[in-house]
Amino acid sequence: MRLLLSITVSVALAMFTLVGCGGNGSGFDSDGGDASTDGTVGMDSPFGFGDTGTGDGAGCVGLQCQQTCPTGTITGTVYDPANINGLYNVFVYVPNDPLDAITDGPICAQCQAPASGSPVASATTDYKGDFTITNPPIGTNLSLVMQLGKWRRHISNLTFTCGPNPQADHSLRFPTKQHETSPDDNIPLMAMTTGCDSAECFFLGRIGIDKSEFTDGVTGTGRVRMFISPNYSGGTFPGVTASSTTLFTGAGEMAKFDIIFDACECDTYDRGGAGSTDVGYKNFLSYLNSGGRAFTTHYYYNFFASTTQCFSDTTCQGQTPLPTVGAWEGNQGLAMAPAADCPNNTQGPSCLTIDTAIPKGMALAQWYQNNNTKIEPTWGGEKFGYVGLTDIREDMGKLDPTFVTAGTATPWLYASGSNTFPTNYDGYYFSFNTPMGTDPTTQCGRAIYSDVHLDNEYSGSFPGYCPANPNTSDHAPNELALEFLFFDLSSCVQNDTQPPPPPPF
Numbered sequence: 001m002r003l004l005l006s007i008t009v010s011v012a013l014a015m016f017t018l019v020g021c022g023g024n025g026s027g028f029d030s031d032g033g034d035a036s037t038d039g040t041v042g043m044d045s046p047f048g049f050g051d052t053g054t055g056d057g058a059g060c061v062g063l064q065c066q067q068t069c070p071t072g073t074i075t076g077t078v079y080d081p082a083n084i085n086g087l088y089n090v091f092v093y094v095p096n097d098p099l100d101a102i103t104d105g106p107i108c109a110q111c112q113a114p115a116s117g118s119p120v121a122s123a124t125t126d127y128k129g130d131f132t133i134t135n136p137p138i139g140t141n142l143s144l145v146m147q148l149g150k151w152r153r154h155i156s157n158l159t160f161t162c163g164p165n166p167q168a169d170h171s172l173r174f175p176t177k178q179h180e181t182s183p184d185d186n187i188p189l190m191a192m193t194t195g196c197d198s199a200e201c202f203f204l205g206r207i208g209i210d211k212s213e214f215t216d217g218v219t220g221t222g223r224v225r226m227f228i229s230p231n232y233s234g235g236t237f238p239g240v241t242a243s244s245t246t247l248f249t250g251a252g253e254m255a256k257f258d259i260i261f262d263a264c265e266c267d268t269y270d271r272g273g274a275g276s277t278d279v280g281y282k283n284f285l286s287y288l289n290s291g292g293r294a295f296t297t298h299y300y301y302n303f304f305a306s307t308t309q310c311f312s313d314t315t316c317q318g319q320t321p322l323p324t325v326g327a328w329e330g331n332q333g334l335a336m337a338p339a340a341d342c343p344n345n346t347q348g349p350s351c352l353t354i355d356t357a358i359p360k361g362m363a364l365a366q367w368y369q370n371n372n373t374k375i376e377p378t379w380g381g382e383k384f385g386y387v388g389l390t391d392i393r394e395d396m397g398k399l400d401p402t403f404v405t406a407g408t409a410t411p412w413l414y415a416s417g418s419n420t421f422p423t424n425y426d427g428y429y430f431s432f433n434t435p436m437g438t439d440p441t442t443q444c445g446r447a448i449y450s451d452v453h454l455d456n457e458y459s460g461s462f463p464g465y466c467p468a469n470p471n472t473s474d475h476a477p478n479e480l481a482l483e484f485l486f487f488d489l490s491s492c493v494q495n496d497t498q499p500p501p502p503p504p505f
Contacts, residue, residue, distance in 0.1 A: 066137035069162035076167030082208025086129020093122035106291035115505035127366035149490030154184035188258035195263030201466035217242030248280035281319030288445035323436040342388030407495035
């Protein structure tokens with residue numbers, strides 16, 4: 001399931017930007033993390049230009065002059081906001097200058113929030129969330145920044161000595177609230193439409209976003225703006241009246257948000273607008289092509305499929321302008337028999353294969369295996385490279401190999417069994433970059449399609465109906481796998497056949 005940078009007036013900066021976000025893969029190690037942890041940002045670094053700042057007093061600036069201990073290290077683990085699972089591909093660095101504010105809404109740039117503050121020493125987390133920064137500046141009142149796309153946390157008042165500087169376990173995590181402990185703490189601005197899947201509980205319990213951030217889609221100020229589907233009959237959201245119709249068909253509404261997350265609506269409802277004018281579909285395509293990020297699932301296949309691909313679904317209006325990446329086949333409701341690769345999957349049952357042929361796919365397999373023991377004893381025991389899921393569907397048959405081999409579409413989870421990969425298989429989770437059919441190095445948007453469900457629709461008032469412990473849900477393995485992929489949605493757009501480079505700075 002395989003599932004864009006502005007030209008500057010400075011030639012050197014333009015060269016730097018292309019290297020920093022272009023996906024050449026230098027410095028990638030076998031763990032799925034960034035091996036370039038020597039702390040340099042100079043001419044000898046594969047990702048930057050400028051003075052190395054080794055502290056010899058010759059041309060150093062600010063904290064570069066305090067990089068006097070090449071053997072010094074900073075180590076730690078970066079966790080999700082819930083402070084449970086370590087996160088992959090997080091850029092961790094010591095800033096030399098104040099950080100720039102992160103603006104809301106998409107721009108057509110592969111990395112929409114470069115690492116600001118002139119990093120002097122940095123590293124990228126591996127699949128466990130672990131990192132090692134070498135040659136940090138030595139002294140007091142220092143800072144550490146963790147960033148993945150528009151997710152950011154700034155920890156201040158730290159002291160680094162000439163030697164090991166391990167950060168206490170679970171002391172480093174992404175924020176649960178906007179500006180939680182620093183004005184620099186940031187959560188992407190997200191629009192969430194309600195549906196049969198209670199995705200709001202996924203955000204609250206699994207990801208760890210504070211309940212105060214869930215507010216009305218139009219009048220609210222939280223980082224998760226809620227839009228109620230006209231076809232929704234589940235729980236209630238105090239203070240929320242905005243309609244998903246407003247989000248889809250209103251001029252410029254989508255462009256306000258960094259991420260749009262659409263929960264399954266239990267049918268292929270028309271999202272095009274009154275009179276089937278296709279306005280909702282055109283808005284969606286425009287949003288993606290301008291750098292937007294969107295997560296869609298199950299019946300939202302009509303955002304991608306044409307009317308003729310909706311089969312007998314009378315409510316599926318489909319559309320014509322949005323390119324497709326494969327052969328849509330409508331809601332098949334497929335559930336596969338348990339497989340020896342997923343021995344404990346007795347509730348679903350289905351067993352899917354992770355595409356470990358790509359660097360991020362390998363990291364997903366490692367990450368999932370490292371964390372699935374937390375959802376025992378009901379689940380677990382999968383062989384490496386497999387995930388045992390429940391309540392999945394099949395709406396995409398075969399991805400177009402043209403898009404897959406070109407690096408536009410990225411398969412993540414596909415059906416195990418007799419199908420051959422990547423030319424003939426059933427895709428259950430994939431991402432693709434936009435604008436479709438363009439050079440992968442200039443694409444700036446990303447769309448995700450998932451046939452993997454989250455928790456079922458609840459009744460009552462949010463957040464009271466959400467499970468206190470997300471690992472007790474019968475959709476726990478689904479949510480665990482989707483956590484990795486949700487944070488990847490926030491990261492820089494790239495050709496996913498390459499290891500992820502650090503963001504430009």
